[in-house]
Every structure is written in structure tokens, then in C-alpha cells.
Amino acid sequence: MQEGLSKEENEIILALLDSSVRPLFFFHDDPDGLASFLLFYRYKGDGRGVVVKSTPRVDGKFLKIVKDYCPDRIFILDIALIDQEFIDQAGTDIVMIDHHEPISMHAIKYFNPRIKQPDRNIPCSLLCHDVIPKANREMDEWIAMVGSVGDWHLPMFSEDFAKRYPMLLPEKIINPAEALFNTRLGELILIFSFILKGKTKDIHQSIKYISRVKDPEEILSQMTHEGTHVYKKARSNGKTYFELLQQALDLRSEDMIFEFIYKDDTTSFTKELSNILLFKNPGKIIIVGRKKSDEVKLSLRSDGIKLPKILEHALGDVEGYGGGHEYACGACVKAQDYKKFLENIKKQVFLKKKTLQ
Numbered sequence: 001m002q003e004g005l006s007k008e009e010n011e012i013i014l015a016l017l018d019s020s021v022r023p024l025f026f027f028h029d030d031p032d033g034l035a036s037f038l039l040f041y042r043y044k045g046d047g048r049g050v051v052v053k054s055t056p057r058v059d060g061k062f063l064k065i066v067k068d069y070c071p072d073r074i075f076i077l078d079i080a081l082i083d084q085e086f087i088d089q090a091g092t093d094i095v096m097i098d099h100h101e102p103i104s105m106h107a108i109k110y111f112n113p114r115i116k117q118p119d120r121n122i123p124c125s126l127l128c129h130d131v132i133p134k135a136n137r138e139m140d141e142w143i144a145m146v147g148s149v150g151d152w153h154l155p156m157f158s159e160d161f162a163k164r165y166p167m168l169l170p171e172k173i174i175n176p177a178e179a180l181f182n183t184r185l186g187e188l189i190l191i192f193s194f195i196l197k198g199k200t201k202d203i204h205q206s207i208k209y210i211s212r213v214k215d216p217e218e219i220l221s222q223m224t225h226e227g228t229h230v231y232k233k234a235r236s237n238g239k240t241y242f243e244l245l246q247q248a249l250d251l252r253s254e255d256m257i258f259e260f261i262y263k264d265d266t267t268s269f270t271k272e273l274s275n276i277l278l279f280k281n282p283g284k285i286i287i288v289g290r291k292k293s294d295e296v297k298l299s300l301r302s303d304g305i306k307l308p309k310i311l312e313h314a315l316g317d318v319e320g321y322g323g324g325h326e327y328a329c330g331a332c333v334k335a336q337d338y339k340k341f342l343e344n345i346k347k348q349v350f351l352k353k354k355t356l357q
């Protein structure tokens with residue numbers, strides 16, 4: 001049984017993968033994106049991967065990579081948007097597999113379960129996992145698990161997985177948040193997250209190593225050269241995250257909003273921090289921001305109040321932009337407008353609370 005695309009769609013994608021001799025993969029810079037890439041790349045044993053950082057959009061600036069590599073097919077994984085300019089000028093077949101809000105573009109092969117069922121949000125790594133042959137699916141189940149739980153989704157094979165890897169996922173865990181923050185699987189997910197931070201050259205090296213790992217314990221228990229490299233890189237990249245998390249956990253918030261703003265010019269941890277802060281502060285709206293030059297880059301989370309409308313209104317009279325999913329959004333506002341932005345959010349949450357009473 002499968003959760004994602006139809007059997008026919010999976011067969012089409014596999015045929016596209018099989019018939020490509022020089023595939024180029026673009027993927028989102030989070031555990032789900034990396035897992036999606038690894039599943040295809042390890043099956044193919046060939047090709048090149050490109051991490052799409054910050055904005056999840058493949059646009060004209062990636063054309064140079066296409067020109068240099070000369071792929072015979074491009075696969076775009078876990079990325080919401082693509083520019084028509086890129087499609088028109090790439091000069092090769094493009095296959096896009098995604099689970100964000102469906103888009104409609106000319107001249108690409110587009111696969112997204114939400115076209116038919118808008119609320120069927122299945123992580124991209126699970127979609128990719130369904131595509132590859134059974135032997136590879138079994139071998140790389142841990143990778144699909146990392147990607148999926150990284151996107152807050154426990155796949156249908158979780159129970160079997162827990163039997164196979166009790167050290168990673170105890171059988172009693174039945175919700176994704178607990179799997180994410182209270183297990184060694186969660187630790188592995190953070191490692192996937194952290195190796196995608198920093199310099200592109202280092203990221204590619206870590207990905208090369210992780211693509212050769214056969215068992216997750218190689219990483220977690222530093223059992224092989226490859227696994228040890230990945231573990232150490234993640235630990236050094238993640239050092240700031242743990243310092244920031246400690247600062248955030250020391251904060252107390254009496255009202256509905258939990259806010260944590262930090263200053264850092266190099267690495268963003270707002271996604272990771274907002275996720276764990278929501279887990280520790282259920283029922284609240286979490287706002288985590290990173291001050292960089294004259295802007296504040298933000299991640300917003302909630303587990304009950306829908307965010308997109310609130311965000312849209314809050315951005316009405318301030319300089320900035322943002323958007324996202326119902327319970328997870330990103331935004332960027334000018335530093336001098338941040339106070340106003342926060343006030344706008346507070347006002348709306350207050351009104352909402354009042355109408356609910």
C-alpha cells in the first residue's frame with residue numbers, strides 16, 4: 001500500500017529515472033529535500049545534486065549549473081516554485097515532484113498528490129520512496145523516515161520501522177512531534193538539517209559522504225569514516241543552534257505569543273528553533289527571528305491558529321513579505337518595522353481569542 005502518488009505515476013517517474021544517464025537533481029535544503037535526493041541518487045548511483053537554499057524556487061540563476069553539467073533530464077524535488085524562464089531556457093526535460101501548493105506550468109512533467117486531493121500533504125521523500133524498486137526501498141527506509149518525520153509526518157510503515165530500528169524509534173511513539181524531539185531518529189533528522197548549513201563546498205562533501213552510508217548507526221555511533229565525518233560536521237554546524245536554543249528555553253512568555261529574536265549574520269536556525277519551541281510551548285504562536293543587516297527573517301509556527309491570514313494582515317502596513325502553510329510560515333520584515341509587525345499580530349490574536357470566548 002502506498003500513501004502518495006498513483007501506481008501509474010510511480011511507474012512513469014521510475015521510467016524517467018531509469019532512462020536518464022546524466023540526471024541533475026535540484027532539492028530543498030531541509031531533511032525532506034535531502035532525503036528525496038538521496039533516495040533517487042542512491043538508486044541511480046549517478047548524477048549530480050544541487051541544494052536550493054533560502055527561497056524554495058528554481059529560477060534563472062540556476063541555468064549556469066545546467067549549462068555546465070549538461071544533464072539529459074532535470075529532477076526537481078520538494079521545491080514549491082519554478083520560473084518559466086528556467087523551464088524555457090534549460091533546454092532539457094524537467095520532472096518536478098512536490099507536495100506544496102500545486103502549481104501549473106507549461107512544458108514540465110509535474111507530480112503532486114495535492115492536484116487531485118488538496119489536503120493530502122505527503123512529504124516528498126515518501127513520494128520518492130514509493131517510486132524506487134522494493135530492494136532499494138527496504139535498504140533506504142531509514143532515509144525516507146528521516147525526510148518524512150522531518151516534515152512532521154509518520155509514514156504508514158512506521159510500526160515496521162520501529163520493530164526494525166527500536167533504537168531509533170521506540171514502538172510507543174505514535175506522533176511525529178515526539179518522534180522528532182524525543183528519539184534518536186530526531187537526532188538523525190537534526191544531523192540532516194545541520195549538514196545543509198554553511199559553505200556550499202562543505203555541504204556537497206557531507207552529502208557525498210552521507211550518500212555512501214549504509215546504516216544510520218554509522219553516523220549516530222560514528223562507526224565508519226563517512227559516518228564520522230557527517231556526525232562531526234553536523235555537530236560543528238549545530239553548535240550555535242544549541243546555544244540559541246538554551247537562550248530561548250530560558251525565556252518565559254505569559255501571553256499567547258512566544259517570541260525569540262537573535263542576531264546572527266551567518267547561519268539561519270529559525271526553522272529548527274521554531275519547531276522545537278512549538279513542541280515545548282503547545283497552544284502558543286511561536287515567532288523566531290534572525291536579525292541580519294536591516295532585516296528580520298522570521299519563522300512562525302502554531303498548532304491550532306491558522307497563520308497565513310494573520311500574517312497577511314500583519315504585513316499590511318509594514319515593509320516586508322511572507323507566506324507559507326497553515327501552521328508554518330516564513331516572513332521577512334525591515335528591522336525598523338518589526339515592532340509594528342509584532343503589534344499587528346498581537347492585536348489579531350487578541351481579537352481571535354475574544355471572539356472564541
Ligand SMILES: [Mn+2]
Nearest residue numbers: 032078124151
Ligand atoms: Mn517537504
